[in-house]
Amino acid sequence: MTDSVAVPVPIPTPFVNNFFTLTHQFYADHRSAILIATGTVLTGWLYNLLWVNRRLSSSSTLMTNKTVVITGGSSGIGYETAKDLARRGARLIIVSRNPKKGQAAVAKLRDKSGNKQIEFMQCDLCSLDSVKNFCNAYNEKESRLDVLINNAGILFGLDVVTKDGYNSIVQANYLGHFLLTNLLLDKLKQCKPSRIINVSSSIHSKDPLYGAVGLLRFVIFYPLLYLAKTFFAKTSKRGAQTIIYCAVASELINSNEIYFENCSPQQPNQICLDAQNIDRLWKASCEAVGL
Numbered sequence: 001m002t003d004s005v006a007v008p009v010p011i012p013t014p015f016v017n018n019f020f021t022l023t024h025q026f027y028a029d030h031r032s033a034i035l036i037a038t039g040t041v042l043t044g045w046l047y048n049l050l051w052v053n054r055r056l057s058s059s060s061t062l063m064t065n066k067t068v069v070i071t072g073g074s075s076g077i078g079y080e081t082a083k084d085l086a087r088r089g090a091r092l093i094i095v096s097r098n099p100k101k102g103q104a105a106v107a108k109l110r111d112k113s114g115n116k117q118i119e120f121m122q123c124d125l126c127s128l129d130s131v132k133n134f135c136n137a138y139n140e141k142e143s144r145l146d147v148l149i150n151n152a153g154i155l156f157g158l159d160v161v162t163k164d165g166y167n168s169i170v171q172a173n174y175l176g177h178f179l180l181t182n183l184l185l186d187k188l189k190q191c192k193p194s195r196i197i198n199v200s201s202s203i204h205s206k207d208p209l210y211g212a213v214g215l216l217r218f219v220i221f222y223p224l225l226y227l228a229k230t231f232f233a234k235t236s237k238r239g240a241q242t243i244i245y246c247a248v249a250s251e252l253i254n255s256n257e258i259y260f261e262n263c264s265p266q267q268p269n270q271i272c273l274d275a276q277n278i279d280r281l282w283k284a285s286c287e288a289v290g291l
């Protein structure tokens with residue numbers, strides 16, 4: 001048996017005393033500011049919890065015999081959408097760049113939902129060749145496409161020029177999906193009433209800071225956006241709600257609405273409704289992707 005002896009650790013009394021005195025002094029000097037800041041953070045947190053992330057729709061519509069393609073289904077909002085649709089019995093094709101991450105997501109989805117009809121297909125939206133290869137493979141292999149969810153996207157990224165000569169954010173978020181949708185259009189038409197869901201962001205209609213260019217984007221826009229996300233951002237699960245609603249709601253079969261937020265139709269930015277803009281964008285996009 002060994003005797004153990006507790007050796008008292010000397011407490012640096014002056015340091016502790018100084019710390020408490022300074023903290024107390026700081027609180028006394030800035031009491032109002034501290035209370036206002038604490039109140040603001042608490043209110044923001046409650047607002048986020050009870051309003052921004054509220055549950056919106058709880059339909060139990062099944063998706064058996066429906067085939068759904070979800071770009072960017074390997075993480076974030078796309079993954080949460082896939083999880084919900086898998087539980088409704090849909091056949092799912094998860095499309096993203098990274099095969100390892102995609103396969104892991106598929107394994108997890110199969111495991112969680114018990115649905116074995118989930119597959120991964122690789123496609124890099126930043127490469128027009130990759131999009132064409134994916135669409136050729138899909139059209140050859142798959143007999144149906146009932147819902148196409150164009151969800152993949154880059155929110156914070158560097159402006160890299162792709163090998164096709166376009167800004168990588170524009171190509172991943174828009175041009176790649178434009179080509180992909182057009183190349184899968186016949187399959188969608190064969191499965192009418194089919195749906196195409198383009199995931200956007202409410203930020204598209206609040207654009208003053210999007211004008212921030214170059215370095216300003218990193219010192220003004222991104223930090224502000226991160227800050228705003230604390231109070232106003234939804235979790236991926238809640239962010240997926242409107243996509244799921246648009247994919248499954250039976251009342252939308254004959255709807256003419258084109259833009260949804262929080263599971264209900266909204267007005268998009270007026271720029272998107274201008275016939276001349278639409279025509280110019282369509283032609284420029286066709287030219288850019290070689291259609």
Ligand SMILES: NC(=O)c1ccc[n+]([C@@H]2O[C@H](COP(=O)([O-])OP(=O)(O)OC[C@H]3O[C@@H](n4cnc5c(N)ncnc54)[C@H](OP(=O)(O)O)[C@@H]3O)[C@@H](O)[C@H]2O)c1
Nearest residue numbers: 072074075076077096097098124125126151152153172201
């Ligand atoms: N999160 C938000 O606060 C928020 C708010 C409003 C709108 N949105 C929109 O919601 C969508 C999903 O956002 P998220 O936050 O869930 O994104 P995320 O977690 O970053 O996931 C992005 C997904 O897109 C894929 N992806 C990215 N670049 C790709 C490319 N070039 N080719 C193929 N796949 C690519 C990624 O796959 P790999 O990992 O394999 O690259 C990943 O699966 C985006 O369109 C975003 O703009 C998000």
